[in-house]
Amino acid sequence: MTFGQPTVSDGPRLWELVNQAGNLDVNSRYAYLLWCRDFAGTSVVARDAAGRAAGFITGYLRPSAPDVYFVWQVAVASDHRRRGLARRMLDHVVDALRPHGVRFVETTVTPDNKASMRLFESFAEANGTAMSLDVLFSEQELGSGHEPEVLHRIGPLAD
Numbered sequence: 486m487t488f489g490q491p492t493v494s495d496g497p498r499l500w501e502l503v504n505q506a507g508n509l510d511v512n513s514r515y516a517y518l519l520w521c522r523d524f525a526g527t528s529v530v531a532r533d534a535a536g537r538a539a540g541f542i543t544g545y546l547r548p549s550a551p552d553v554y555f556v557w558q559v560a561v562a563s564d565h566r567r568r569g570l571a572r573r574m575l576d577h578v579v580d581a582l583r584p585h586g587v588r589f590v591e592t593t594v595t596p597d598n599k600a601s602m603r604l605f606e607s608f609a610e611a612n613g614t615a616m617s618l619d620v621l622f623s624e625q626e627l628g629s630g631h632e633p634e635v636l637h638r639i640g641p642l643a644d
Contacts, residue, residue, distance in 0.1 A: 487532050488577045490525040498538040502560040529578040539565040542574045554582050556592035571604050589640030593621050595632040609639045
């Protein structure tokens with residue numbers, strides 16, 4: 486696997502990976518194209534030996550808290566799961582952002598997404614730091630039977 490920043494041409498593949506994941510909110514293809522254009526510097530795509538996107542993480546620096554990296558989505562192709570790829574991508578993107586002042590990682594996870602919970606728990610443990618949990622958006626705010634989005638806040642990370 487190689488890791489790099491996504492390009493606009495990766496947008497459709499990222500959209501496919503989210504559709505195939507089955508437990509992520511699927512945004513429009515347009516949104517993924519914009520993400521790959523405007524937030525490539527805070528995102529990562531993993532490519533297999535054939536150069537095909539096998540997984541990705543999209544994220545951004547919070548405008549009101551630039552020392553916080555917010556992970557928007559993590560997706561891994563089904564044939565690359567259970568091999569630690571999500572964790573390696575997370576390590577890669579956070580390591581790239583630490584020199585720019587990132588000291589905390591945040592994300593939201595629904596209670597049914599056990600794989601994501603394990604990913605962020607292992608990241609906090611490996612970095613020797615705390616992880617706090619709190620509901621960021623409730624079912625009432627999200628509507629239509631959506632589970633609550635639980636904020637996972639990890640940090641502070643060591644310099």
